Amino acid sequence: MDIEVIFPSMTSTLQIKGCGFFVKPPGWSYPLHHHHLFEILYCFSGEVVQFVGASERTMRTGDWMLLKAGARHRLENLAAEPYSFLNIHFDVDDPDLRRRLTAADCFLLSGADAAAGGLAEIVARIERLMALSLTDAPSSGPSAKLEALDIDPLRKLELQAAILLIVTSLTAQFAAPQAPAGKARLSVASFKEIDTAHAIEERLRRMVTADSDNSIARIARDLHLSRSQCSKLFTKVYGVSPRRYVSELVLNRAKRLLVTTNRPIEAIALELGFHSLSHFSSQFRRWTGVSPMQYRPKFE
Structure with missing residues (x-):
């Protein structure tokens, strides 16, 4: 043998x-x-x-x-x-x-x-x-x-x-996990694409305030991209669309302010760029299944 x-x-x-x-x-x-x-x-x-x-x-x-x-x-x-x-x-x-x-x-x-x-x-x-x-x-x-x-x-x-x-x-x-619901399976991005996506992300973070004048269309224009190119490139690197990413930022910040501060919910809504308390409450309920008042901890 x-x-x-x-x-x-x-x-x-x-x-x-x-x-x-x-x-x-x-x-x-x-x-x-x-x-x-x-x-x-x-x-x-x-x-x-x-x-x-x-x-x-x-x-x-x-x-x-x-x-x-x-x-x-x-x-x-x-x-x-x-x-x-x-x-x-x-x-x-x-x-x-x-x-x-x-x-x-x-x-x-x-x-x-x-x-x-x-x-x-x-x-x-x-x-x-x-x-x-x-x-x-x-x-x-x-x-x-x-x-x-x-x-x-x-x-x-x-x-x-x-x-x-x-x-x-x-x-x-961590081998080959399934992509979470609603998230795209990522292809490998180049370093240039990563850097550009992070430049987009920096501007998206500024949108999570009432006084921001940023928009996805303006970010794309400032970076010499079409809105479609901007969205596709960002999704390739981050796994979610720019709009959904901003929603996640707003939700996380809202949760943090509700849990760690005693500020009025209406003030939190205005800080996050919502034009009314009812708009913020309905959006928060859509994201989490509960109202901001229900989410906020109750201390005896």
Whole structure:
């Protein structure tokens, strides 16, 4: 018997940038931004709110998040304790893997679901590598910020292997999800399309106020696009139309104001650009199934 089983030839590139451990105090925030690298976040302790596009996701101890390259996001530590986390920025050139990684703007994996995937053991390996490398770094106190640890080639290979295992585990968890109802399945956008879509998104955010003079037609004109081009390009990157995206922004802001302030509902309606309380109430009920008064918490 003569048997040969041969794996295919493989040539691929893994780029890792900004991989490290961080601890940030209560009240810390990171402004709205985007970059052309995929991003992985792991929450060691504390709690942080990730604002990705029009959505809000809360990360708690043990949770993982994978952000698509180009996804526009910001962070806020609204808790009363420090937020400690592992952060990895990376890129890969394998087209099939990139397609799977760009299936949605972000994926959130709970600590309970992550426990079964062996991710804790991989993080422990990275921590060990950091500890070994820190023994060779000059000591400058607990608040010191090192630009980059100097690690030898073998430790560098081990770090790359560990990060690839994390990417593999998360990609398997999030493999080819079904698009949510009403959301288009995204095709892979170019960096230029992503940048243009984010320029559109910046202007759409300004529409969520009563004094905004923006409109989708005006945004398209200012960016030298037809309204159809503007809508198609934005939908390709964000998965929803510009009009629906603005509705999600308005709804999220309305919910936040109703829950976190005691302002009159009519004042909230006017701030969000509604011309009357009845218009706001009927629209809010259509979005949520309840009136603003019913949605607002009642304190005894």
